[in-house]
Amino acid sequence: MGKIVIKRQSLTEQIKSILIDRIIAGTLNPGDRLKELQIAEEFGTSQAPVREAIRSLQALGYVEHLPHVGAQIKTFSQKEIEEAHQVREALEGHSLILANVEIETLVEELNKHTKTMHQAMSENNNATFSMADNLFHRTIVESSGNKQMLSIWDSLRMQLQVIATIVEAATPLDKLYALHPPIVASLKRKHRENAGRFLAEHYREIGTYWDTLS
Amino acid sequence: MGKIVIKRQSLTEQIKSILIDRIIAGTLNPGDRLKELQIAEEFGTSQAPVREAIRSLQALGYVEHLPHVGAQIKTFSQKEIEEAHQVREALEGHSLILANVEIETLVEELNKHTKTMHQAMSENNNATFSMADNLFHRTIVESSGNKQMLSIWDSLRMQLQVIATIVEAATPLDKLYALHPPIVASLKRKHRENAGRFLAEHYREIGTYWDTLS
DNA sequence: CACCCTCATATTATCGATAATAGATAAAGG
DNA sequence: CCTTTATCTATTATCGATAATATGAGGGTG
Numbered sequence: 001m002g003k004i005v006i007k008r009q010s011l012t013e014q015i016k017s018i019l020i021d022r023i024i025a026g027t028l029n030p031g032d033r034l035k036e037l038q039i040a041e042e043f044g045t046s047q048a049p050v051r052e053a054i055r056s057l058q059a060l061g062y063v064e065h066l067p068h069v070g071a072q073i074k075t076f077s078q079k080e081i082e083e084a085h086q087v088r089e090a091l092e093g094h095s096l097i098l099a100n101v102e103i104e105t106l107v108e109e110l111n112k113h114t115k116t117m118h119q120a121m122s123e124n125n126n127a128t129f130s131m132a133d134n135l136f137h138r139t140i141v142e143s144s145g146n147k148q149m150l151s152i153w154d155s156l157r158m159q160l161q162v163i164a165t166i167v168e169a170a171t172p173l174d175k176l177y178a179l180h181p182p183i184v185a186s187l188k189r190k191h192r193e194n195a196g197r198f199l200a201e202h203y204r205e206i207g208t209y210w211d212t213l214s
Numbered sequence: 215m216g217k218i219v220i221k222r223q224s225l226t227e228q229i230k231s232i233l234i235d236r237i238i239a240g241t242l243n244p245g246d247r248l249k250e251l252q253i254a255e256e257f258g259t260s261q262a263p264v265r266e267a268i269r270s271l272q273a274l275g276y277v278e279h280l281p282h283v284g285a286q287i288k289t290f291s292q293k294e295i296e297e298a299h300q301v302r303e304a305l306e307g308h309s310l311i312l313a314n315v316e317i318e319t320l321v322e323e324l325n326k327h328t329k330t331m332h333q334a335m336s337e338n339n340n341a342t343f344s345m346a347d348n349l350f351h352r353t354i355v356e357s358s359g360n361k362q363m364l365s366i367w368d369s370l371r372m373q374l375q376v377i378a379t380i381v382e383a384a385t386p387l388d389k390l391y392a393l394h395p396p397i398v399a400s401l402k403r404k405h406r407e408n409a410g411r412f413l414a415e416h417y418r419e420i421g422t423y424w425d426t427l428s
Numbered sequence: 429c430a431c432c433c434t435c436a437t438a439t440t441a442t443c444g445a446t447a448a449t450a451g452a453t454a455a456a457g458g
Numbered sequence: 459c460c461t462t463t464a465t466c467t468a469t470t471a472t473c474g475a476t477a478a479t480a481t482g483a484g485g486g487t488g
Contacts (some may be wrong), residue, residue: 429488430487430488431486431487431488432485432486432487432488433484433485433486433487434483434484434485434486435482435483435484435485436481436482436483436484437480437481437482437483438479438480438481438482439478439479439480439481440477440478440479440480441476441477441478441479442475442476442477442478443474443475443476443477444473444474444475444476445472445473445474445475446471446472446473446474447470447471447472447473448469448470448471448472449468449469449470449471450467450468450469450470451466451467451468451469452465452466452467452468453464453465453466453467454463454464454465454466455462455463455464455465456461456462456463456464457460457461457462457463458459458460458461458462
């Protein structure tokens with residue numbers, strides 16, 4: 001029966017998602033402090049669920065927590081961002097080898113995303129481009145059929161989203177776009193190792209752009 | 215001055231480490247429930263720090279939490295263990311490519327661990343073997359100079375420690391041992407790609423042993 | 429002026445108590 | 459005898475209040 005399930009979410013969960021939304025939306029910026037009681041007052045709750053929400057944001061890598069001092073939205077050093085890129089490259093590269101699904105299906109889906117990128121590029125729509133770019137890479141990891149791998153990949157999203165926006169604002173989208181079709185093309189020919197090489201090339205280039213910016 | 219710093223750790227931290235110790239030591243087994251008030255009573259604290267400690271164990275992947283039901287030590291399915299292996303292979307493989315340190319130094323350290331393994335093997339000391347095996351692989355990831363990669367690798371320890379013990383108890387240590395020297399040998403000749411291949415071989419074999427056991 | 433205290437203040441960490449919930453058990457109805 | 463509904467119980471989730479702590483301001487001292 002199509003009974004509507006009203007999911008009673010705990011306060012902690014609700015607060016957590018609101019805070020995450022704010023971080024992603026940029027209402028909360030890196031460096032901002034999260035004061036438990038202040039937030040509690042805003043939501044009309046006690047300190048406890050806010051505190052728990054913050055701790056769980058910490059586990060997700062959104063905030064940094066110092067004992068007896070408090071939490072603040074995490075700022076990412078250049079080194080950390082480089083590291084995150086390397087981890088992603090490792091995961092994506094290995095996913096290409098594992099790829100469980102039909103290569104055809106994977107290629108098709110990847111093509112969908114490159115098309116979106118292409119479209120966004122011609123409209124100079126950075127937000128859409130960024131999203132499609134993200135989905136492209138996520139699709140690769142998804143194809144491994146390894147949930148943990150995907151969840152780890154996702155956990156790095158926060159750090160990289162920041163820089164992605166910056167890089168994509170400062171770099172010609174066509175150059176970024178051009179890094180993707182070769183990967184798909186290699187896959188289409190079932191040359192997984194080659195696809196891996198183009199993936200490495202992709203990350204090498206991103207690194208270069210990032211370096212020139214910072 | 216050599217003044218001894220008594221680190222005043224928060225109750226949460228203390229409880230957390232005690233619980234982790236118990237999980238690793240096997241005092242707490244997969245499936246066991248963690249009841250907040252019961253643990254609180256044992257430690258003579260209130261519910262709050264226990265609850266926080268448990269949530270942080272959850273973040274670390276040691277326990278599973280169900281709303282309004284509670285937490286229990288996580289049990290790992292075969293699928294999850296396989297996934298964890300794949301993630302480790304991805305990270306180690308990419309670390310071999312990144313390896314920042316002098317290859318010589320790396321080779322030397324890896325040799326140290328293979329020697330320990332060899333020694334433990336001849337004494338049929340599974341515990342030592344397992345530890346050296348672990349260190350061997352951890353050293354590889356460490357050599358990448360990527361802290362996040364190492365910390366993710368570490369986070370998979372829990373799941374794999376369980377199976378490592380089982381596999382190593384049931385598989386001739388010499389077969390397991392034999393999988394490592396080729397990796398070092400390739401590295402010594404600066405053939406990183408080859409080293410990667412032997413690493414893949416290593417994980418393939420472990421997977422085989424694991425399959426026959428379950 | 430630099431340094432080391434002391435104290436005030438803002439905020440986290442912890443407490444003990446209560447409310448809310450899931451799951452088990454018993455009762456009711458067909 | 460089975461199914462559904464009500465009640466009970468163990469436990470988590472949340473509350474409001476208090477204790478403990480870090481940080482910064484001021485004030486004294488060399």
